[in-house]
Amino acid sequence: MRFPLILLSVLLAAPAITPALAQEVEPDAPAVASSDDPDAAETAPSKVPLDEIRRYVAVFNAVKDAYVEPVDDKKLMHSAIRGLLLDLDPHSTYFDREDAEDFDEQATGAYDGVGVELLQQPDNTLRVIAPIDDTPAARAGIKAGDVIVAINGKPITAEDGMEPLRGEPGSKLTLTILREGKPKPFDVSLTRETIRVASVRSRMLEPGYGYVRISSFQADTGADFQRHLEKLQASGKLSGLVLDLRSNPGGLLTSAVQVADDLLDKGNIVTTRGRIAISDAKFDATPGDRLQGAPLIVLVDAGSASASEVLAGALRDNNRARVIGSRTFGKGSVQTVLPLDNGDSVKLTTARYYTPSGKSIQASGIVPDVVLKPEAAKDAEPAPYDYSEAALPGHLRGDDEGAEGYRAGDVLEGDKPIEAALAELKKKLPVTTPAAAPVVEKPANAATKP
Secondary structure (H helix, E strand, O other), rough: OOOOOEOOOOOOOOOOOOOOEEEEOOOOOOOOOOOOOOOOOOOOOOOOOOOHHHHHHHHHHHHHOOOOOOHHHHHHHHHHHHHHHHOOOOOEEEEEEHHHHHHHHHHHOEEEEOOEEEEEEOOOOOOEEEEEEOOOOHOOOOOOOOOEEEEOEOOOOOOOOOOOHOOOOEEEEEEEEEEEOOOOEEEEEOOOOOEEEEOOEEEEOOEEEEEEOOOOOOOHHHHHHHHHHHHHHHHOOOEEEEEOOOOOOEEOOOHHHHHHHOOOOOOOOEEEEEEEEHHOOOOOEOOOOOOOOOOOOEEEOOOOOHHHHHHHHHHHHOOOEEEOOOOOOOEEEEEEEEEOOOOOEEEEEEEEEEEEOOOOOOOOOOOOOOEEOOOOOOOOOOOOOOOEEEEOOOOOOOOOOOOOOOOOOOOOOOHHHHHHHHHHHHHOOOOOOOOOOOOOOEOOOOHHHH
16 A cells, blocks of 8 residues: 555654644645635635734834843744744644754654653643653653653753753753652653664464554554564464554554554545645555454553554444553644745644544544553552643644543553453454443453452
8 A cells, every 4th residue: 555645743752742643745835725715726825914914023123122132033033933833732833944854853763862752831841742662761760641841950941842852872861750649840860862663562462362562653663563463473363462552652644554454454544634635635444454353452541642543543443443441642633744945844733633433533532442440559649630632732622522521541551451451352342333332441450350
């Protein structure tokens, strides 16, 4: 299968970080119509709001003339551009040339940093989407939902963003972390590494029952998934597979589509719809299920976002898998990367994506068929936990947002959820449609109980 280039804007260290579908547009692409009509001609000229531009120039000149200290023109203009995007949603942002190059670099899964996906919040703090497996961040115990409030003892600025996290391999840094349940911030010391993320891992849980862990979706994830499946199947047909997407913040959408296609024999995988033609795409499965119909359990949690939600939704909506774990993050919008002629780029939310059932999971996420609860942390105080797209200031409102009974998901760590997934797999229950799927709530260690 050949697909157009569509990325999930997950940056593994810095700069910009958020799980998000993204598409790249050529610099000389035609202008987009300003009309609210989605069928408006893309070549229609945009109406320039002259009165508002005059107002901006007046404010710009006032700052230049009267601010207590001289202000650099470039810095002031960059601040204005960031402000233009700030009130849209958390995932629209401006990349300067260096940031744009770093963004492209992340798709390869190789960079110098600490191995953590982040989202910069309006107060400039950095919220952890997920640490990457087997990286300095993961080994230091950084968790999804943590908030980084300072780097090397200094507050984080809008201008620096995540850049201080990057640096020469072997260099050290200290992060000040705010965590739910902890009474005050605490410091974590890390050593930067060249991060080469192995996005796919696998092992046999028991004879006949395989396990595949996908930590993010990179350029080679699809091929790696096929290789790991072949390894698991080397001794014969599998009786079932656990696909672990916990704390997977996304990556390349085309890689997620490829994995879905490997597990589906037919049906739609995902559809994206927006106001401009480039935002519209539809991905369908081709014949051939590499598991040959063997039962499949997909394991998710609150850190499963964007491309991982696409994959989970595609497998469930096509009655191919049961989903267990916790409600997913709810990142259901699409970002388009618009290159500018000076080498900078704008990453702009341009569409929503829809699962095969036609459902948008924006700000609502995917509710598993079987809900697992995390083990209580011994050193944590009880505290409400809302780690989701719906909790982000200025997020794009979802179609089902605010539905009765909504509760944000939990981050599920450790091996207990895997044991629970294996227990569900052995039941060989028929896969039901999302509308009829029962929601059963149990602790993550339920598999160990008689």
